[in-house]
Amino acid sequence: xxxxxxxxxxxxxxxxxxxxxxxxxxxxxxxxxxxxxxxxxxxxxxxxxxxxxxxxxxxxxxxxxxxxxxxxxxxxxxxxxxxxxxxxxxxxxxxxxxxxxxxxxxxxxxxx
Amino acid sequence: xxxxxxxxxxxxxxxxxxxxxxxxxxxxxxxxxxxxxxxxxxxxxxxxxxxxxxxxxxxxxxxxxxxxxxxxxxxxxxxxxxxxxxxxxxxxxxxxxxxxxxxxxxxxxxxxxxxxxxxxxxxxxxxxxxxxxxxxxxxxxxxxxxxxxxxxxxxxxxxxxxxxxxxxxxxxxxxxxxxxxxxxxxxxxxxxxxxxxxxxxxxxxxxxxxxxxxxxxxxxxxxxxxxxxxxxxxxxxxxxxxxxxxxxxxxxxxxxxxxxxxxxxxxxxxxxxxxxxxxxxx
Numbered sequence: 398x399x400x401x402x403x404x405x406x407x408x409x410x411x412x413x414x415x416x417x418x419x420x421x422x423x424x425x426x427x428x429x430x431x432x433x434x435x436x437x438x439x440x441x442x443x444x445x446x447x448x449x450x451x452x453x454x455x456x457x458x459x460x461x462x463x464x465x466x467x468x469x470x471x472x473x474x475x476x477x478x479x480x481x482x483x484x485x486x487x488x489x490x491x492x493x494x495x496x497x498x499x500x501x502x503x504x505x506x507x508x509x
Numbered sequence: 510x511x512x513x514x515x516x517x518x519x520x521x522x523x524x525x526x527x528x529x530x531x532x533x534x535x536x537x538x539x540x541x542x543x544x545x546x547x548x549x550x551x552x553x554x555x556x557x558x559x560x561x562x563x564x565x566x567x568x569x570x571x572x573x574x575x576x577x578x579x580x581x582x583x584x585x586x587x588x589x590x591x592x593x594x595x596x597x598x599x600x601x602x603x604x605x606x607x608x609x610x611x612x613x614x615x616x617x618x619x620x621x622x623x624x625x626x627x628x629x630x631x632x633x634x635x636x637x638x639x640x641x642x643x644x645x646x647x648x649x650x651x652x653x654x655x656x657x658x659x660x661x662x663x664x665x666x667x668x669x670x671x672x673x674x675x676x677x678x679x680x681x682x683x684x685x686x687x688x689x690x691x692x693x694x695x696x697x698x699x700x701x702x703x704x705x706x707x708x709x710x711x712x713x714x715x716x717x718x719x720x721x722x723x724x725x726x727x728x729x730x731x732x733x734x735x736x737x738x739x740x741x742x743x744x745x746x747x748x749x750x751x752x753x754x755x756x757x758x759x760x761x762x763x764x765x766x767x768x769x770x771x772x773x774x775x776x777x778x779x780x781x782x783x784x785x786x787x788x789x790x791x
Contacts, residue, residue, distance in 0.1 A: 457708035
């Protein structure tokens with residue numbers, strides 16, 4: 398699918414294409430973007446992973462599926478978050494202290 | 510309704526992929542998932558292109574729904590098994606449509622695409638060819654659909670269940686965190702609504718929690734079993750997931766989905782809005 402060039406509002410709740418560049422409408426002075434790549438134990442990108450964003454109390458906030466290149470992206474708010482991935486190649490999680498702008502993280506998954 | 514009639518497991522689905530009279534349907538907003546691989550034999554429905562009216566701000570009407578199902582080769586006698594991504598949000602939304610237009614033989618695949626993927630079950634890219642049918646949709650059953658005036662009147666009277674994330678409920682975010690946040694309408698929630706995020710009802714693999722766990726979650730959140738209930742979210746798909754839980758799994762009698770949801774309510778002139786983590790007063 399193409400990423401809308403206008404504000405992504407009431408259109409839907411499905412995740413925009415995770416590998417696409419940020420839409421030009423996204424104002425990084427206002428948005429807190431948490432993004433990164435899911436990798437397995439061999440450092441290979443993991444596509445099709447379910448990546449979920451949990452708030453500071455551990456409550457589920459959002460979930461996306463990583464792109465074939467392993468890329469995921471959330472639009473959050475400044476503060477403490479946990480990013481967690483579930484995949485065929487195992488699971489992994491990471492705590493993030495996000496600030497305004499782009500917060501890039503590396504998320505590794507491994508079988509327990 | 511109950512779990513036995515409304516839900517099928519991934520194991521059951523795998524054993525029944527070729528059972529005559531069953532139609533597997535993948536429902537998503539982004540159908541590239543289907544195109545990249547889907548459950549063998551499944552057809553696709555695009556939530557936006559197929560289920561929304563292209564002009565009016567509404568979903569497809571009775572005639573449009575009948576035309577869609579006829580074109581996709583679904584007959585009135587078929588049992589439809591729905592599944593999709595996003596923890597079955599859009600599949601649950603489609604389930605609600607099927608019920609709204611009187612198709613009783615419809616079930617959700619527990620866990621949807623996610624459990625299928627995490628279980629490493631088989632996908633195909635083959636698209637089945639189904640002969641067209643002459644599907645007849647019934648008049649919409651408005652006992653399961655709430656409109657805005659009814660929602661305003663329900664403040665302090667009925668159970669209002671806000672199923673968005675806590676930050677959306679409180680007014681700290683305007684949309685789920687995987688979407689850009691810029692929007693025109695106000696943030697917050699409908700006064701007296703209880704906050705029970707849809708995700709409370711789901712396990713990590715996308716399957717629904719047990720009936721006992723579900724009953725406990727809504728009971729502890731303050732849902733009054735003696736009152737009618739209206740569920741809402743931002744655009745009505747996550748609340749379909751909760752509507753499904755309350756009506757189809759737990760068997761509550763009068764449960765409606767407010768599909769206008771916060772996108773409509775938060776743009777209305779003059780209606781009350783509550784901010785913060787508490788339900789607020791009527």
